[in-house]
Amino acid sequence: MNKKTKVTMLPTMEASSEGAVNDAALAYGSNLEYLSDELRKLDLAIKLHFAREQLSDGGNPLAEIALLQEDIGGFLEGLSLLDAAEGDPARWESELLEQERRIEERIQASLRQGVRLMLPRMSRRLPLGPLEKSIIIACLAPELDRKYERIYAFLQNDLSAKAPTPDFLFALFGLSEEERIRSRILFDPDGPLMKFSMDQREKSSNGYTLITMPLKLDNWVISCLLGFPVLDERLLKVAKRAEPEDQEYPERGRSHEELEEKAIRFIRYFGPAEPEPEPLSASVLFYCSGPDDPAKAETAVSVCRRLNLPLLFIDTEKLLDSEMEYRDMLRLLQRHALMEQSALCFTRFDAMAGEDGRNRLKGRQLMEMLREGVPVTFLHGQAPWNMAVDGTDVHFVQMDFPYPDDTARRAYWKSCAKKVPLSPKADLEGLSGSFRFTAGQIRSALSGGVDLAVWNAAGAAKIRVEEKDLYQACYFQSNRNIESLASKIHAAYTWDMLVLPKDQMSQLRDICNQVKYRSVVYGDWGFAKRLSLGKGLNVLFSGPPGAGKTMAAEVIATELGLEIYKVDVSQIVSKYIGETEKNLSKIFDEAETSNAILFFDEADALFGKRSEVKEAHDRYANVEISYLLQKMEEYQGIVILATNLNQNLDEAFLRRLHFKVEFPFPEKDQRERIWRGMFPKGAPLDEDMDFEFMAEKFVMAGGNIKNIALNAAFYAAEASCPIGMKQILMAAKREYAKLGKTFLKSDFEPYSTRMEVT
Known part of the structure; x- marks a missing residue:
């Protein structure tokens, strides 16, 4: 009668053909239904434990809290604290084994029916043994029904002991002394039971020993066992x-x-x-x-x-x-x-x-x-x-997962734009070629374009997403860290402001077209498969200062809707070995993600001819040049380099160029066009403005002409008069002095007589 019986899991029962037919009837309908059966098994284990304790101790070991007897007497089905004869362990032992068999049979039926029972699933995954599974049920019980707090306090002879302890659970499940010692390992902090199931946030407080430590399930585990798909709050x-x-x-x-x-x-x-x-x-x-x-x-x-x-x-x-x-x-x-x-x-x-x-x-x-x-x-x-x-x-x-190729990128634009009220003038081909975007960036750019169109509509009944909205939205998607490495040029020039010979203008338009139609050539026509490197666009502008190299770069940026950044060479080149390469790597990497044009002015300082190695410095300088050439080939955006000294460039660099545009010194007719285009429509001009005279007398590049026109405007503003030849000559005299040239009034008759400064 006093034999102790452990709570164990029976071996998995193979379903017979007749049992298979009844699987649907046997299977649990929910985790709560399954846990209810497990709690009934726990009730039987508690009754067995109580009856066993009554017989073995022959008295009333729970006298200190006998007042709870009436409270829990109904649960214990009339078992008397004073009359152990009423508690027959054999009865509860038999019912317990039958409940175990029934639960296991229903678990197997549930598995075959595809019902996801979390505790059996947890036991397989962690994995947990039969005793650990029973411990979890014992810890879950007070979380579902407060009566178990009173029962645990009663059975542990401690009103404050509302949670089970390892020592109590060893006794509840009938472990022998030897089995108790072996089972201590189950409560190791790195074991699956404690590591994944129990709340250990207060495990070391209050000086508990291992066997007297109150056990509490982690809140997420409780939700998981009940079948609630929640994420741990932590x-x-x-x-x-x-x-x-x-x-x-x-x-x-x-x-x-x-x-x-x-x-x-x-x-x-x-x-x-x-x-x-x-x-x-x-x-x-x-x-x-x-x-x-x-x-x-x-x-x-x-x-x-x-x-x-x-x-x-x-x-x-x-x-x-x-x-x-x-x-x-x-x-x-x-x-x-x-x-x-x-x-x-x-x-x-x-x-x-x-x-x-x-x-x-x-x-x-x-x-x-x-x-x-x-x-x-x-x-x-x-x-x-x-x-x-x-x-x-x-x-x-x-x-x-690299950037989408040109064909895929164009397909993304067209597919995503189907639900966008796009203006018929919006050029998706150009956007696809200009911005190396991922699919997510394309979706965000189109959404941002709608936002900007609504903002700019000013109460219009019908919203149309214009190309300018899309370009602005595209730059919101671009990485802007490049601004810490290079200076942004706010491009304002357009084709009608640029004065160059016909051939040079044609080359500049070809540059723009290579960007606009790259998706067709590289994607549709398959040229990308023939090129492992060099899919970007490397352009060299060479010519004297002021010939329009920077202006042409801005025109390209305006035409393509791209931002342009001027790289400060003085901040890149470093006397320390390896630093120049690091600086350049940062610039190219940031430009790759910001979809920007890189503009290197005075590029010969960076891309000059490699020298004969006579000392260590020469060797490292040549390494830097080789590294720059490599980064240019890898870069898939636009690089524009400007130089005044064409003859100083390395031949290996010249081979990597897609375009080389020579900017000649402007002839007389070109200078006249520059003069005429230099003054905005709102600028007041005197009737005596003689553009032909200025083009013939002032043999200067466009940059110098711009300086003279701007300074003349300030002279006129100071005098509150229109801009005339008097102000032009005054500004020209200052520009000549800056260039170290001699300014003779006699060379500019008859207009020089109007000058106030001699």
């Missing part, structure tokens, strides 16, 4: 679930579809089988590199959706900056992945794998966590993979 600041996408995405590129298919085959080969997969013996790890973050996210979501895997996105930067202990955050993420058989996707992973190595230890800790059974992991970064993946229990591949 993860809300760093993670979010992948929700089904309501947005209709444009057709994805073939390369992305191929990556998706490969990823699915890879996971199916190494990953879990459905339904109800067992814990993985190895983890699958994908590193997704490149700038196309939306494509990475869409691929991860699509792969997991097709494999019926939940997906959790984690912001790596927020994870690293979390107020919570980093190891605890990893524990919560691992638990989420194990319990829900969920894939994890770490975005902005460059914060973990940076070149400074500051988070290298945390990176190794993350890899250790992933190896411990996280089924599928996606890591999203910009740079190529640079961390070690050691161990045979991780299957790793890198997937590259």
